Amino acid sequence: MSNREQYKKAFSVLQTSSDFTLEDEKMAILKKKAMLRTFATAAAACLVIVGGSGTAYAANVGGIQRTIQLWMHGDQTDVTIDFDGSGNYTMEYTDTDGNTREAGGGGVAIEADGTERALTEDELILHLSREVDVSYNDDGKIMLYFQGQAVDITEKFENDTCYVFLNGTDISLYVTVLKEKDGAFHIASSPDRYLQFKETEPGIYTSY
Amino acid sequence: MRLPVQDLMNMYKNNVYAAAFSICKNTSDAEDVVQDTFLQYYMTYKNFDNEQHIRAWLLRVAINKAKNIQSSFWHRKGMPLDDFIETLSFETPETKELFEEVMKLPEKYRVVVHLFYYEDYSIKEIAKILRTTESNIKVRLSRGRAKLKDALKEGWEDEQ
Numbered sequence: 018m019s020n021r022e023q024y025k026k027a028f029s030v031l032q033t034s035s036d037f038t039l040e041d042e043k044m045a046i047l048k049k050k051a052m053l054r055t056f057a058t059a060a061a062a063c064l065v066i067v068g069g070s071g072t073a074y075a076a077n078v079g080g081i082q083r084t085i086q087l088w089m090h091g092d093q094t095d096v097t098i099d100f101d102g103s104g105n106y107t108m109e110y111t112d113t114d115g116n117t118r119e120a121g122g123g124g125v126a127i128e129a130d131g132t133e134r135a136l137t138e139d140e141l142i143l144h145l146s147r148e149v150d151v152s153y154n155d156d157g158k159i160m161l162y163f164q165g166q167a168v169d170i171t172e173k174f175e176n177d178t179c180y181v182f183l184n185g186t187d188i189s190l191y192v193t194v195l196k197e198k199d200g201a202f203h204i205a206s207s208p209d210r211y212l213q214f215k216e217t218e219p220g221i222y223t224s225y
Numbered sequence: 226m227r228l229p230v231q232d233l234m235n236m237y238k239n240n241v242y243a244a245a246f247s248i249c250k251n252t253s254d255a256e257d258v259v260q261d262t263f264l265q266y267y268m269t270y271k272n273f274d275n276e277q278h279i280r281a282w283l284l285r286v287a288i289n290k291a292k293n294i295q296s297s298f299w300h301r302k303g304m305p306l307d308d309f310i311e312t313l314s315f316e317t318p319e320t321k322e323l324f325e326e327v328m329k330l331p332e333k334y335r336v337v338v339h340l341f342y343y344e345d346y347s348i349k350e351i352a353k354i355l356r357t358t359e360s361n362i363k364v365r366l367s368r369g370r371a372k373l374k375d376a377l378k379e380g381w382e383d384e385q
Contacts, residue, residue, distance in 0.1 A: 020382050024342035027320040027327070030313040033242035033259050092269050113269050114282075115262070115289030155353075 081138065087145055089118075090152070091160075091167035098142075104135030108145075147185065151194050151202040159202075161194065170194065180211050228279060230267045237280060238263070240344065241287045247339040248291035250306050250328055258294065262287045284344065285354045288336060295332070319380050326376045334369035337362055 018026075084097045089110060096110040107121040136144070150162045151170070161168045164185045173179040177196040183189060191211045195203040205212040238259055245258035265286055266279075273279045304312075306328060315321035327335060340346045340354065348366065352359045373381045 020384065021342050021345075023320060023323055023380075024327075024338075026316055027324040028243050028247075028339070028343050030315055030320075030324070031239065031243045031246055033238050033256060092271060111265070111290075113265070113271050113286070115265065115286035115293065117293050 083138070083142075085142060088162065088164045090150065091162045091165065093165070096145075098145075100138050100141065102135075104141070106141050147188055147190070149183075149190065149192050149204050149206050151204055159196075161192065163190070163192070178213075226273050226275065226279075228276065230263055233266065233279065233283065234263055237283055240280075241283055243343060244284050244336075244339060245287045245291040247327070247335050248288060248332055249294060252304065252309060254291070254294050258287050258290045261290050281346075281350070281354055284340070288355070292332075322380060323373075323377060326373055329376070330369055330372055334365050334372065337365040338369040338373070341366055 081100045081102070082097060083100070084095055086093050087096045087110075088094070089096065089112065092113050094110050094112070096108050098106050098108040100106050105121070107119065109117060109119050112118050146164070148163075152160060152162075154160045158169050159171045159174075161170045161181060161183075163183045166183065166185075168181060168183070170179050170181060173181065174194075174196055179194045179196070181192045181194070183192055188208055190206045190208055192204065192206045193212050197203070241262050242255055242259050245255040245262075246252065249255045249258065262283055266283065271282070273282065310321070310325060310328075313321075313324075315324065327338060330338065336355070337351055340351045341348075346354065348359050348362045351366075352362045355362070370381075370384055374383055
């Protein structure tokens with residue numbers, strides 16, 4: 018008997034007892050169960066941080082955790098977001114390949130009188146729901162993701178810059194993507210016009 | 226293309242379970258991985274090229290989920306591996322010994338050996354599923370085989 022045949026015989030004894038059907042009720046329970054596990058993992062990780070860092074603990078006091086659905090790389094995904102009440106957020110989600118991903122950010126709003134204030138939870142969620150992302154897929158194509166859309170923009174670059182108009186569910190955006198030599202992308206979007214990056218400072222852009 | 230999740234469950238649940246078990250070495254965690262993997266398929270909007278693309282995706286998701294469980298604090302208490310092995314009905318003492326020796330391999334060798342010998346994937350395909358280089362997979366497979374040969378002697382053909 019070959020190694021392969023013997024191996025298959027050895028592992029064919031493993032039979033799962035899992036047998037779930039697609040009844041809505043049961044799927045909802047399974048979904049909740051999967052989310053609870055994610056939450057438990059996050060909570061356990063949080064306790065470690067609390068034990069090791071007073072600063073992290075202080076930042077978490079008064080924070081709010083919410084689980085919402087966001088479009089991540091063209092897939093509607095459950096995302097657990099922690100808001101610290103000061104305009105910052107950290108979020109965790111499982112991508113389509115089963116990897117646990119973490120991301121974070123934050124920002125301020127500038128009022129009419131010039132004063133700055135921390136973004137609210139709802140403003141941050143709105144920002145995240147309208148976020149444009151660009152990355153390479155498994156086939157080496159450059160894909161632009163916006164809400165439920167995944168657009169192949171590989172052939173749309175001229176002088177390493179690409180302009181795309183996107184119709185979203187609640188907003189339309191003019192998107193400019195700049196491809197750097199190291200493979201990184203800079204993205205700028207506006208509901209009014211295309212923005213153009215300054216040649217020497219890709220992080221800075223002006224109206225096109 | 227998409228296939229009904231129920232059909233995929235019937236076709237691949239034991240493959241997904243075996244791949245998860247080869248990492249978790251724990252039936253409870255492996256059962257969770259099976260459910261979570263098919264649930265993720267159900268919830269994703271991803272389109273696939275063909276059935277083999279779906280199969281590879283399911284195995285990749287299962288392997289990643291199993292690794293996540295391994296590296297998290299969230300382990301379910303299950304039967305110790307030795308006790309669990311005693312509950313399995315192996316055809317021969319040799320296949321039982323092979324199973325035990327595979328379970329003793331380091332995880333990074335175990336998963337490659339499993340995908341090669343059980344799922345019949347090539348080195349190139351395994352590299353794609355595990356998102357690493359072919360040379361890395363060759364090394365892991367070679368070292369896994371060497372360890373099995375060392376432990377099983379005549380019970381494992383030399384393929385080096």
